[in-house]
Amino acid sequence: GSFTGHPLLSTLGQQGREFQEMLLEHVQFDFEPESFELSEASDHLHQLQNDILNNRLNGPGEMSLIGSLQKDDSISIHACHSRMREVEVLKNQLLYTLENDPALELRDIVVMAPDIQVYEPFISAGFSDIQHAIADRSLRLSNNVLDAFIRFLNLSQSRFGWQSVLDLLEQPVVYPGFDLSETDLELIKYWLKDTHVRWGKSAKHKRELGLPELNENTWQASLDRLLMGYAVGNDADFIGDVLPYIDIEGSSALALGGLCEFMQLLFKAGAELKQQKTLKTWGTQLYYYADQLLAEADPVERQQLNELLTELSADLADVHNDTVELQVIISWLEDRVAERKSANGFLRGQLTFCSMLPMRSIPFKVIALLGMNEGEFPKIDRNPTFDLLTRNFRKGDRSRRADDRYQFLEILLSTRQKLIITYIGQSISHNETIPPSVVISELLEVLEESYQLSDLITWHPLQPFSPRYFSSTPDLFSFSEADCETARALSTPKPAPVLWWQGTITAEAEDVIELNELFSFFRHPQRYFMQRQMDLRFNGIEAEAEEREPFAIDKMDGYSLYHEWIQKALNGTTVSVKKLQAQGRWLSGVLGELEFDRQQEVINEFAGRIKAKNLGEPLEDLPVDIKIEDYRLIGKLTNRYKNCSLFYRYADLKGKDFICAWVHHLIINQVQEQTTFLLSTDEDLIFLPDYCQPKLLSAFLDIYRAGNNAPNAFFVEAALTYIKHAYKLENGNRASKSALDVAKEQLSRAVQQPYEPELKRLYHNVTDLAQILDETFEQQCQILLQPLWNATHQL
Numbered sequence: 001g002s003f004t005g006h007p008l009l010s011t012l013g014q015q016g017r018e019f020q021e022m023l024l025e026h027v028q029f030d031f032e033p034e035s036f037e038l039s040e041a042s043d044h045l046h047q048l049q050n051d052i053l054n055n056r057l058n059g060p061g062e063m064s065l066i067g068s069l070q071k072d073d074s075i076s077i078h079a080c081h082s083r084m085r086e087v088e089v090l091k092n093q094l095l096y097t098l099e100n101d102p103a104l105e106l107r108d109i110v111v112m113a114p115d116i117q118v119y120e121p122f123i124s125a126g127f128s129d130i131q132h133a134i135a136d137r138s139l140r141l142s143n144n145v146l147d148a149f150i151r152f153l154n155l156s157q158s159r160f161g162w163q164s165v166l167d168l169l170e171q172p173v174v175y176p177g178f179d180l181s182e183t184d185l186e187l188i189k190y191w192l193k194d195t196h197v198r199w200g201k202s203a204k205h206k207r208e209l210g211l212p213e214l215n216e217n218t219w220q221a222s223l224d225r226l227l228m229g230y231a232v233g234n235d236a237d238f239i240g241d242v243l244p245y246i247d248i249e250g251s252s253a254l255a256l257g258g259l260c261e262f263m264q265l266l267f268k269a270g271a272e273l274k275q276q277k278t279l280k281t282w283g284t285q286l287y288y289y290a291d292q293l294l295a296e297a298d299p300v301e302r303q304q305l306n307e308l309l310t311e312l313s314a315d316l317a318d319v320h321n322d323t324v325e326l327q328v329i330i331s332w333l334e335d336r337v338a339e340r341k342s343a344n345g346f347l348r349g350q351l352t353f354c355s356m357l358p359m360r361s362i363p364f365k366v367i368a369l370l371g372m373n374e375g376e377f378p379k380i381d382r383n384p385t386f387d388l389l390t391r392n393f394r395k396g397d398r399s400r401r402a403d404d405r406y407q408f409l410e411i412l413l414s415t416r417q418k419l420i421i422t423y424i425g426q427s428i429s430h431n432e433t434i435p436p437s438v439v440i441s442e443l444l445e446v447l448e449e450s451y452q453l454s455d456l457i458t459w460h461p462l463q464p465f466s467p468r469y470f471s472s473t474p475d476l477f478s479f480s481e482a483d484c485e486t487a488r489a490l491s492t493p494k495p496a497p498v499l500w501w502q503g504t505i506t507a508e509a510e511d512v513i514e515l516n517e518l519f520s521f522f523r524h525p526q527r528y529f530m531q532r533q534m535d536l537r538f539n540g541i542e543a544e545a546e547e548r549e550p551f552a553i554d555k556m557d558g559y560s561l562y563h564e565w566i567q568k569a570l571n572g573t574t575v576s577v578k579k580l581q582a583q584g585r586w587l588s589g590v591l592g593e594l595e596f597d598r599q600q601e602v603i604n605e606f607a608g609r610i611k612a613k614n615l616g617e618p619l620e621d622l623p624v625d626i627k628i629e630d631y632r633l634i635g636k637l638t639n640r641y642k643n644c645s646l647f648y649r650y651a652d653l654k655g656k657d658f659i660c661a662w663v664h665h666l667i668i669n670q671v672q673e674q675t676t677f678l679l680s681t682d683e684d685l686i687f688l689p690d691y692c693q694p695k696l697l698s699a700f701l702d703i704y705r706a707g708n709n710a711p712n713a714f715f716v717e718a719a720l721t722y723i724k725h726a727y728k729l730e731n732g733n734r735a736s737k738s739a740l741d742v743a744k745e746q747l748s749r750a751v752q753q754p755y756e757p758e759l760k761r762l763y764h765n766v767t768d769l770a771q772i773l774d775e776t777f778e779q780q781c782q783i784l785l786q787p788l789w790n791a792t793h794q795l
Helices: 007-012 014-026 044-054 063-068 083-100 116-126 144-156 162-169 182-194 203-208 219-232 252-272 279-293 299-315 326-339 400-414 438-451 481-491 515-523 525-532 555-571 577-582 589-611 655-671 696-707 716-730 739-751 757-763 775-792
Strands: 075-080 109-113 132-134 351-355 364-369 415-424 457-459 512-514 622-628 631-637 645-648 676-679 684-687
Touching (some): 014 400, 044 075, 044 400, 044 438, 075 083, 075 438, 083 109, 083 415, 144 252, 162 182, 182 252, 279 299, 299 326, 400 415, 400 438, 512 515, 515 525, 515 631, 525 696, 577 589, 589 645, 589 676, 631 655, 631 696, 645 655, 655 676, 655 716, 655 775, 696 775, 716 739, 716 775, 739 757
Parallel strands (some): 075 415, 075 457, 364 415, 512 631
Antiparallel strands (some): 622 631, 676 684
């Protein structure tokens, strides 16, 4: 006939039902256990527990009782946007519960999740001010020795990617065993970056993987260079096909020794662990590598690894004599450390966080469940195809999904006062509704249909500082003072955007100006001001090199390399493609040689343009000590040749190149008449001595002084944009925009660039750039720069 009992007992209790049936088939009980009793049905949780105990929904006359119960918070379900929000919502719920029940203590509360480890960082952050303990962390997370050893085994059969190798070496349980310190690790990282290691043990290793036998960017190439550099100390030429790396001397050799020892161990493991072996042989060999790798590890943590290796070589070797490969051993180790959880932290008298494990159904006054998401709980049974048990499933066979469903039923019955459930029920990207775990859906269905309860889910905002938490919205509240202040600040009208920097500072007026400081200022006035006057340096996050050899020359690397190349071409020396490849600065193989030949032509063409200027031989730097009105300039002028001064950029002309060359030209012509050449890929300019007008240099020095008091004194790149566009307008170009508007557009774009953090900090919220690029800027461009640009571009 049709089932007339309680639907939750039917859907969730299958495992317990089958277990009892099997028990009764084999054991005859002569007594009726009376371990259960009804509780006073004062709220919906207790009413639900009573009905499950009696295996019925409503007896005669009990509808009135259910109808008389008002909606309460004995069962509360919360839909959040992320795991972090789940933990934040849970904290507020627990604080509310503790505040309303003075008899409730932290030890009366347990928080459970399908896997508590994924919540651990959020719990540590959110509950830092509440005493708590986290149990059921897997051994791999709590034991660094096990984690490092499994990573070592995986790495030994990998591509030896530089980042993966360095990550292992930097483990605190690893590097002390090779007599390395944290300072040594920084030095090693610098060496690896400078020798351009990417991946691969050696050229032979690459060949084994079916790739071209190229030695560049491999570990062996880097180690050979480092060792040869220490032995020789000179990188002028190859020694036995190895280009020495010279930046190693003295005590740094100890760090090199530690690195070589570590890499040799890794290479040895790569060769020896490739072969299949019996379990007994595996146990012996893994013991050896554990001793070598983890010489300075904590003995307690090491003991847990030893126990696993003993189990492998003794217990399992007795029943399995066939050979197996390393991947099987790694898989077994990973499964063992994942299964063996540390119960430390369970029932310590504090607020307890733990995983939902079988046999954990100890009664608590308050039980909270995190992460009740579809697909995560109950777990989906995924059995390997060779598992014969799944083909002939019988009553009593293990099913993780059935385990989880039965455990949820036990949790429902174990809660004494309040059950709090959270899940990710809203998309953090689109705010779309996400269904909860199927067991939560079944619980909601029963509560709505059989107990006439509706609107049981509380939908939480995306942010903890949402004004809804502080505006008497039903079921939404927060105990966070910081979030309240944030919500209050967000609700107040936004002030009009103002400049980050306003006014000036009274820097000490410098009458004596160092030439290096002057040129540094005109390369980037805003950066100079931030660094010199405010001592602020913005260091961007540098992207790590990928674990693959380069297939194109990076722009920044290429810029410095091409300038070296041009300098050598001017000096009459050649660049060797073999040397560049050995340094890891150029593309490998035939592709690299072809690219080198192509680039050589372009470089020679650019160098030819420079040589055509009839520079004469290079001259020593010129010492300068001159007085310009109220200023005294001291320092040395560089870039000098017998017949002229030379500045070049193997790229499009930048404002800093133009202005620094112009200031240099003005200064050197105070000492002697000199022509200056400025070349780039798009310009070829000649500054004649006649262009030097009185007062121009002192005007630049005034700008330098003003730039020490405020960051808005001058904008070099916007200035170049201005004079270029103004020249076009003067020469018949019918552009609709003025030169000032084009300069504003350039500055607006520059503010958004990641390589201009100073401009972004100063001007990111400026809506009208006329505040910055004003009449003063326009006059500076027209008086100081425009005549020079016009003169250098006259036909």
